[in-house]
Amino acid sequence: MELFPGNRLVLATRNEGKVREMQRLLEGRGVEVTTAAALGLPEVEETGTSFEENATLKAESAVKASGFAVLADDSGLSADALGGAPGVYSADWGGPERDFGKAMARLGREVKAAGDDRGAKFVSVLVLLWPDGRRVEARGEVRGTLVFPPRGEGGFGYDPCFIPEGEDRTFGEMAAEEKARFSHRSRAMEALMRELLG
Numbered sequence: 001m002e003l004f005p006g007n008r009l010v011l012a013t014r015n016e017g018k019v020r021e022m023q024r025l026l027e028g029r030g031v032e033v034t035t036a037a038a039l040g041l042p043e044v045e046e047t048g049t050s051f052e053e054n055a056t057l058k059a060e061s062a063v064k065a066s067g068f069a070v071l072a073d074d075s076g077l078s079a080d081a082l083g084g085a086p087g088v089y090s091a092d093w094g095g096p097e098r099d100f101g102k103a104m105a106r107l108g109r110e111v112k113a114a115g116d117d118r119g120a121k122f123v124s125v126l127v128l129l130w131p132d133g134r135r136v137e138a139r140g141e142v143r144g145t146l147v148f149p150p151r152g153e154g155g156f157g158y159d160p161c162f163i164p165e166g167e168d169r170t171f172g173e174m175a176a177e178e179k180a181r182f183s184h185r186s187r188a189m190e191a192l193m194r195e196l197l198g
């Protein structure tokens with residue numbers, strides 16, 4: 001039995017870093033993966049106040065526009081010192097030009113000004129939505145420590161300032177397959193597969 005109509009799955013994201021990671025995590029599952037950008041789907045206004053709400057908005061828009069099954073991710077970095085900020089606003093801190101060097105500098109300043117607690121977590125919420133309305137959702141988290149200045153050129157977004165628990169290198173200093181061993185997105189994907197396949 002086909003899991004998805006036409007055996008096709010649309011990744012409802014405009015973030016190339018997420019696309020690479022999601023493609024890796026779906027490899028070998030016999031699914032033909034395509035992206036919102038490749039299909040020219042409209043951009044989505046992320047007006048929700050939770051990862052779950054925003055992932056759902058992105059998934060619903062892409063299902064409506066494409067007619068295929070869709071996988072959406074909403075994610076972000078939550079700093080303990082900032083009561084969970086930037087959280088759902090993680091992308092916005094990069095500004096319209098998505099400058100995460102600037103976003104990490106702001107994060108460093110604000111965390112230090114708020115008492116310098118370096119605890120943080122990355123969160124990813126995945127929503128899988130079918131054209132018939134069937135829906136599966138999963139969340140993955142990884143706790144870690146913030147480092148300033150950022151270290152490493154790998155990954156994307158805030159990766160160079162985050163060391164996952166039990167490690168001494170940032171996500172930015174890791175190869176893609178190493179990051180995938182700990183990452184919030186991998187954990188969310190594992191939970192999603194458990195939900196999906198039982």
Ligand SMILES: O=c1[nH]c(=O)c2ncn([C@@H]3O[C@H](COP(=O)(O)OP(=O)(O)OP(=O)(O)O)[C@@H](O)[C@H]3O)c2[nH]1
Binds near residue numbers: 073100
């Ligand atoms: O260092 C990071 N490693 C990660 O693994 C990661 N996952 C998310 N993020 C940050 O959080 C924002 C999410 O915002 P977001 O979910 O709205 O995504 P986005 O706007 O980039 O793309 P889209 O999926 O909405 O099209 C992103 O822009 C990134 O800055 C990450 N940073």
Ligand SMILES: [Mg+2]
Binds near residue numbers: 046091
């Ligand atoms: Mg976004």
